[in-house]
Amino acid sequence: MSETTTDGTAPTATHPLVDGEVAPGCKKVDPIVVADGVIRQFGGLTAVDVEHVEIPRGAITALIGPNGAGKTTFFNLLTGFDRPNKGSWSFEGQSLAHVPSHKVARRGMVRTFQLTKSLGRLTVLQNMLLGARDQRGESFFAALVRPLWRAQEQSNTEKADSLLARFKLDTKREDYAASLSGGQRKLLEMARALMSDPTLVMLDEPMAGVNPALTQSLLDHVKGLKDDGMTVLFVEHDMHMVRHISDWVIVMAEGRIVAEGPPETIMQNQAVVDAYLGAHHDTDLGTLTNQQVAQIHEAAEEEVPVGLEASATETTTTDAPAEPGATAHDEEGKR
Numbered sequence: 001m002s003e004t005t006t007d008g009t010a011p012t013a014t015h016p017l018v019d020g021e022v023a024p025g026c027k028k029v030d031p032i033v034v035a036d037g038v039i040r041q042f043g044g045l046t047a048v049d050v051e052h053v054e055i056p057r058g059a060i061t062a063l064i065g066p067n068g069a070g071k072t073t074f075f076n077l078l079t080g081f082d083r084p085n086k087g088s089w090s091f092e093g094q095s096l097a098h099v100p101s102h103k104v105a106r107r108g109m110v111r112t113f114q115l116t117k118s119l120g121r122l123t124v125l126q127n128m129l130l131g132a133r134d135q136r137g138e139s140f141f142a143a144l145v146r147p148l149w150r151a152q153e154q155s156n157t158e159k160a161d162s163l164l165a166r167f168k169l170d171t172k173r174e175d176y177a178a179s180l181s182g183g184q185r186k187l188l189e190m191a192r193a194l195m196s197d198p199t200l201v202m203l204d205e206p207m208a209g210v211n212p213a214l215t216q217s218l219l220d221h222v223k224g225l226k227d228d229g230m231t232v233l234f235v236e237h238d239m240h241m242v243r244h245i246s247d248w249v250i251v252m253a254e255g256r257i258v259a260e261g262p263p264e265t266i267m268q269n270q271a272v273v274d275a276y277l278g279a280h281h282d283t284d285l286g287t288l289t290n291q292q293v294a295q296i297h298e299a300a301e302e303e304v305p306v307g308l309e310a311s312a313t314e315t316t317t318t319d320a321p322a323e324p325g326a327t328a329h330d331e332e333g334k335r
């Protein structure tokens with residue numbers, strides 16, 4: 001959205017989510033996350049160097065950028081899985097610096113995790129129960145009081161079953177998580193995150209490894225989170241997803257926020273799309289010349305294409321099960 005001017009000056013871009021002008025690091029009307037001066041270095045490499053960024057509440061925000069831009073590292077920092085060298089950030093107005101990841105999750109900021117090998121050896125239901133918050137059985141004294149944890153276990157199981165039905169995974173309840181297809185794993189990761197009733201759901205590449213047949217269902221589930229009042233922040237290379245479901249897009253490159261805007265504006269910025277995310281989205285920014293990088297940064301700030309040549313296409317992914325299908329019962333039967 002932009003205001004037209006009659007005096008010949010450049011139009012000022014505005015947006016209902018933004019307080020003031022649309023620009024990298026712009027203030028939001030109602031931010032749920034605010035980060036300031038967050039720097040993370042690995043040896044001589046500065047992976048994240050975010051001067052200021054705000055995530056709008058109640059919206060779906062995509063965090064995009066080329067491989068190695070610092071997106072995952074920034075996710076890890078926000079959620080307490082990594083510590084920055086410098087910087088401050090808050091969630092719901094409260095500082096999260098020095099708050100460990102499990103406490104961050106308890107406050108309502110939850111991120112999805114790729115299904116690891118060890119979680120693959122648990123059943124779908126067991127994975128769901130791991131996502132529940134404040135499990136009384138984990139506390140030594142409460143664990144001694146059987147009725148207390150039995151009641152909680154029952155309510156967690158009921159909640160897990162209802163989420164599994166919502167994500168159409170109820171028939172897989174007793175299967176080993178490792179036997180799920182790529183798309184089903186993504187659904188399980190999302191369903192597991194919802195076990196703790198989050199306010200903000202952070203999804204790391206929800207489309208990776210998902211068969212096109214499951215794409216629409218996944219998109220609908222993400223939109224459903226917003227319809228249920230949650231805020232969504234996701235990292236994604238799949239431009240179809242970014243274009244179709246995000247309300248806001250933040251572009252990272254070399255650790256910095258280089259552009260922000262609604263998807264239609266960011267997607268029109270051909271330089272950003274081509275250079276960062278087009279057909280060659282696996283190309284590292286390091287393969288561009290310094291002059292090209294400077295042009296991209298300038299264009300991202302001014303939102304004018306600079307005419308770098310590349311074609312933007314959508315990515316296709318696979319959804320094949322990583323391991324042969326087997327249920328917990330099957331395995332037990334073999335023992």
Ligand SMILES: Nc1ncnc2c1ncn2[C@@H]1O[C@H](COP(=O)(O)OP(=O)(O)OP(=O)(O)O)[C@@H](O)[C@H]1O
Pocket residue numbers: 042045046047065066067068069070071072073074
């Ligand atoms: N633990 C680590 N030790 C050393 N370097 C790291 C570490 N984690 C990340 N990096 C480096 O920091 C930079 C940012 O990585 P990061 O994974 O955050 O990028 P990304 O934008 O998420 O990339 P991708 O889209 O490929 O997942 C990269 O150069 C990466 O090699």
